[in-house]
Amino acid sequence: MSIPVSLNMNLRGIGQSATLAINERSKALRREGRKIYGLGLGQSPFPIPQSVVDSLKMHAHEKDYLHVQGLPALRTAVAEFHIKKDLADIHPDQVLIGPGSKELMFLLQLVFYGEIILPSPSWVSYHPQAHILGRPVRFIHTSFEDKWRLTADMLERHCAADNDNTKPRLIILNYPSNPDGGSYTADELEAIGFIARKNNIILLSDEIYGQLHFEGEHVSVSRYYPEGTIISSGLSKWCGAGGWRLGTFSFPPQLSWLREAMAAAASETYTSVSAPIQYAAIRAFKCGINIERYLWRVRKILKALATDTVRILQDGGVRVHMPDGAFYLFIDCTPFAEKLHARNIHNSMDMCEALLQETGVAILPGAAFNRPANEFTARLATVNFDGAKALAKCETIPLDTPLPDSFTKTYCKETLDACKRIVKWLHD
Numbered sequence: 001m002s003i004p005v006s007l008n009m010n011l012r013g014i015g016q017s018a019t020l021a022i023n024e025r026s027k028a029l030r031r032e033g034r035k036i037y038g039l040g041l042g043q044s045p046f047p048i049p050q051s052v053v054d055s056l057k058m059h060a061h062e063k064d065y066l067h068v069q070g071l072p073a074l075r076t077a078v079a080e081f082h083i084k085k086d087l088a089d090i091h092p093d094q095v096l097i098g099p100g101s102k103e104l105m106f107l108l109q110l111v112f113y114g115e116i117i118l119p120s121p122s123w124v125s126y127h128p129q130a131h132i133l134g135r136p137v138r139f140i141h142t143s144f145e146d147k148w149r150l151t152a153d154m155l156e157r158h159c160a161a162d163n164d165n166t167k168p169r170l171i172i173l174n175y176p177s178n179p180d181g182g183s184y185t186a187d188e189l190e191a192i193g194f195i196a197r198k199n200n201i202i203l204l205s206d207e208i209y210g211q212l213h214f215e216g217e218h219v220s221v222s223r224y225y226p227e228g229t230i231i232s233s234g235l236s237k238w239c240g241a242g243g244w245r246l247g248t249f250s251f252p253p254q255l256s257w258l259r260e261a262m263a264a265a266a267s268e269t270y271t272s273v274s275a276p277i278q279y280a281a282i283r284a285f286k287c288g289i290n291i292e293r294y295l296w297r298v299r300k301i302l303k304a305l306a307t308d309t310v311r312i313l314q315d316g317g318v319r320v321h322m323p324d325g326a327f328y329l330f331i332d333c334t335p336f337a338e339k340l341h342a343r344n345i346h347n348s349m350d351m352c353e354a355l356l357q358e359t360g361v362a363i364l365p366g367a368a369f370n371r372p373a374n375e376f377t378a379r380l381a382t383v384n385f386d387g388a389k390a391l392a393k394c395e396t397i398p399l400d401t402p403l404p405d406s407f408t409k410t411y412c413k414e415t416l417d418a419c420k421r422i423v424k425w426l427h428d
């Protein structure tokens with residue numbers, strides 16, 4: 001008997017995510033004894049704050065299934081976090097806890113019946129999620145010159161060119177952004193919020209890197225378009241706990257229908273997030289002085305590293321903007337296009353493959369972030385260093401004292417070396 005292959009049509013052609021694929025390729029090369037500079041995977045290198053780890057230990061015995069929407073005390077802590085950080089006025093009843101914000105995004109795209117608008121470049125998983133669910137996607141392409149930012153004008157032009165401006169639409173905005181680390185000013189967010197409201201577009205504001213804004217000045221678009229904005233956040237990036245799988249969505253009361261539908265879908269799928277993790281997350285979202293200090297140090301290290309890596313790349317002729325937060329750089333190697341074509345490299349995938357083979361530097365092609373394939377863009381995740389060591393050293397330096405020039409050379413040497421290798425390879 002042979003079992004017939006019968007896959008959901010929407011999953012045909014969907015492969016492993018680009019991030020996981022480059023990881024597998026890097027592992028294979030490492031097994032061959034090659035030195036690999038892993039700038040592919042974007043996970044926080046820093047340890048989880050000790051008080052949060054202690055809280056997890058204390059709650060290891062919690063074994064009950066919890067409320068599908070999340071532990072009430074955690075929802076309260078998340079709502080208060082958003083209020084305290086001046087992001088949005090959220091009520092605990094309007095918070096939904098999920099096993100990572102990625103899963104919540106998938107559920108949102110499942111329950112929302114309409115078109116998804118994505119600025120490009122955009123994070124690797126939004127588009128595949130929409131594809132799996134059969135949701136139509138429209139891209140708004142930004143450019144290096146726009147600092148890869150969506151502007152209110154672009155959104156307005158997009159809406160004006162749409163021949164059905166009444167259909168349900170959802171736009172996903174991510175800032176500080178993966179892949180480029182850029183954020184928006186309050187004025188820019190106000191203008192975007194205005195156009196979204198005018199066109200009745202729901203806005204999913206992915207603020208997973210909000211607390212990693214280098215200056216601690218993250219602003220949410222929800223301030224300007226509260227009734228239409230869902231804020232997405234979680235523990236993965238600012239708290240260094242990606243593997244704990246805890247994400248949060250905060251809704252305005254006007255979008256309760258989406259929250260309720262998502263909770264219904266959650267109750268039939270994952271039931272609730274792991275109980276001990278939810279209890280420990282209360283500690284994280286309550287913040288307090290020690291966690292704030294941790295955050296200031298993490299931002300200080302990430303900013304110093306961004307400054308030094310951007311300098312190496314820009315001095316080497318690579319087009320790249322200084323990020324506002326997070327731990328990514330989005331490079332544009334167009335100035336080397338002629339040289340690359342001469343080496344039979346015609347798109348971002350070829351470029352990253354050749355770079356990995358010839359230098360051992362693993363980065364992700366711009367195509368994975370919905371950039372046109374023939375462009376020479378790519379994302380570097382600058383976090384392949386020992387975050388615990390860097391943080392421990394940073395703790396010995398007063399908070400208001402800048403890090404010495406030698407800091408990144410000592411604690412993030414491999415990241416700097418990888419950038420130098422990229423530059424050298426482009427010039428060879």
Ligand SMILES: Cc1ncc(COP(=O)(O)O)c(C=O)c1O
Pocket residue numbers: 042099100101102103123174177178206208233234235236242245246247
């Ligand atoms: C922009 C962005 N959004 C969402 C996520 C998902 O985060 P999590 O599912 O860990 O909450 C990530 C993770 O890499 C991300 O970079």
